[in-house]
Amino acid sequence: MASADTEEKLSCPNCLNTNADPVALKCEHNFCWVCIDCVLDTQKGPGGHTCSERKTDRPVREKQIHLYNRAEKHDNGIFCTYCVDSPVPAVKSCVMCEASLCDTHLRVHSKSAEHVLIEPTTSLQNRKCSVHKKILEYYCTEHNTCVCVSCILFGDHRGHRVETxxxxxxxxxxxxxxxxxxxxxKTEEAEKRVKSQQDCRREIKGKAAGITERVTALFKDIRRQLDDLEKKTLSEISRQEEQVSQSISKLIQQLEIKKDELSREMHYMEDLCNMTDPLTIIQESDRHTFHDTEERDNENREIDDKQIYTVCCLDEGLISVTLHTGLSVIATGINRWINVKVATDMFMDIKTAGNDVQISGDLKTAGWSPVDQKHSETPGRFQYDQVLSTRSYSSGRHYWEVETSESGVWFVGICYPSINRTGRQSWIGDNNKSWCIRRYDNVQYSVIHDSKWIQLPHNVSCQILGIYLDYEAGQLSFYELCDPIRHLHTFTANFTEPLYAAFSVYKSWVRIKS
Incomplete structure (x- = not known):
């Protein structure tokens, strides 16, 4: 039978197993890849290679596609239904017969149109109606299901619209x-977005590398300048120490001379005091001038004390000025590199403050007050508890810091001068002319713009905020100045007007840090 023939061809004569990956040699014998490799490995050296079935020259390994396909079907477990003596791989399955057929049985199989042949499968029952056991041939559009002829003629789908x-x-x-x-x-769009993000990542990587290089160079220069300033300051201290030391040495010499003079005078007076001749004592005393007046002693002592104080003092003022000047030069260079203007001249404009906002004398603190402050009426005054800064920013990068109370509600941000001053739309954040961050009773932050609120996930860690404005880049960033510094949120916008710092307080206070 063909099945036995095929089985024999698929069997490896070396291991006697069915070939999953058959290889044909020139001698027309078939082996599996593993066995033929083992055989060839044991036949190295002179004399050539021989087939274990027939003695031939070195066999050439050629994969048998036909047998390989048969072996694949054999491995899939789909065998001819009618080859009962030994399993033979099926080449087709008949839906009508619900049977699988090898080459031999396929040749004698019915060629009737109702005997539908498909690729070998074990799911033949899915091809027949579960009710009438007939082949599914049509599709019922009312129930969206496949049906047989009996379903259409007298079954549940009688009279329904069907299609082939x-x-x-x-x-x-x-x-x-x-x-x-x-x-x-969508895939192409996703690929474009992936490429765009990859380009963005490369751009960011390149930018980060550039900034890293610049920062490294900056700190290297700062360290060099600090080393130079340290050497200059220490040199000045050493110079002053040497100068004072020399002055003290001279003073010590002068004092030693004076001490010797006093010592000689003391011995001479002791000798006079021990003399017995009155005339000699009188004559010697009149001939010599002694340091015997208290007034002269006090005067000499005062002159000596001033001289000693002057000589023994270092010029700490000069040392401080040297340090201050050098550090100022370094700080100026750093600020020029960062290109950020610290808003040291920021004050609160009392002419914009609502009547329940109390402004401190230095115009740095705004606090909520339950008592009406009775501010004078001005065109720019807010109806509610808000206040703006005195100056605006229309270009460049700017940075300022704000300290806040732990309790109450406060808003901190920026706005255009054209913001409404009365009504609900005058609150900062509740319009398209302002951007702000809000905190309520030291719980969590929210950011607001154009009446859209976003609650941030960050828990409050400290009471000091840093605000960074880059006008040209259209960025407003908020940072919590804890350790480490934490980024809270960044707004992006196309700024079209000058920007004022804006503050709002309710049962709270905010202060611009100097």
């Missing part, structure tokens, strides 16, 4: 093509 599989499959195929086109378009 070809028509339905073509329609579904077209629908799948449309879906495929959309998916392909």
């Amino acid at each position: 599989f070809d028509a339905v499959s073509e329609r579904k195929r077209e629908k799948l093509r449309n879906v495929l086109r959309r998916i392909t378009s």
Whole structure:
């Protein structure tokens, strides 16, 4: 039988197993890859290679595609239904017969149209109606299911609109093509976005490398300048120490001379005091001038004390000025590199403060007050508890810091001068002319713009905020100045007007840090 023939061809004569990956030699014998490799490895050296079945020259390994396909089907476990003596791989399955057929049985199988042949499968029952056991041939459009002829003639789908599989499959195929086109378009768009993000990542990586190089160079220069300033300051201290030391040495010499003079005078007076001749004592005393007046002693002592104080003092003022000047030069260079203007001249404009906002004398603190402050009426005054800064920013990069109370509600941000001053739309954040961050009773932060609120996930860590404005880049960033410094949120916008710092307080206070 053909099945026995095929089985024999698929069997490896070396291991006697069915070949999953058959190889044909020139001698027309078939081996599996593993066995033929083992055989060839044991036949190295002179004399050539021989087949274990026939003695031949070195066999050439050629994969048998036909047998390989048979072996694959054999491995899939789909065998001919009618080859009962030994399993033979099936090449087709008949839906009508619900059987799988090898080459031999396929040649004698019925060629009737109702005997539908398909690729070998074990799911033949899915091809027949579960009720009438007939082949599914039509598609019921009312119930969206496949049906047989009996279902249409006298079954549950009698009178229903049906279509052939070809028509339905073509329609579904077209629908799948449309879906495929959309998916392909989305895939292409996703690929473009991936490429864009990859380009962005490369750009950011390059930018980060550039900034890293600049920062490294900056700190290297700062260290060099600090080393130079340290050497200069220490040199000045050493110079002053040497100068004072020399002055003290001279003073010590002068004092030693004076001490010697006093010592000689003391011994001479002791000798006079021990003399017994009155005339000699009188004459010697009149001839010599002694340091015997208290007034002269006090005067000499005062002159000596001033001289000693002057000589023994270092000029700390000169040392401080040297340090201050050098550090100022370094700080100026750093600020020029950072290109950020610290808003040291920021004050609160009392002419804009609402009547329940109390402004401190230095115009740095705004606090909520339950008592009406009775501010004078001005065109720019807010109806509610808000206040703006005295100056605006229309270009460049700027930075300022704000300290806040732990309790109550406060808003901190920026706004255009054209913001409403009365009504609900005058609150900072509740319009398209202002951007702010809000905190309520030291719980969590929210950011607001154009009446859109976003609650931030960050828990409050400290009471000091840093605000960074880059006008040209259209960025407003908020940072919590804890350790380490934490980024809270960044607004992006196309600024079209000058920007004022804006503050709002309710049962709270905010202060611009100097």
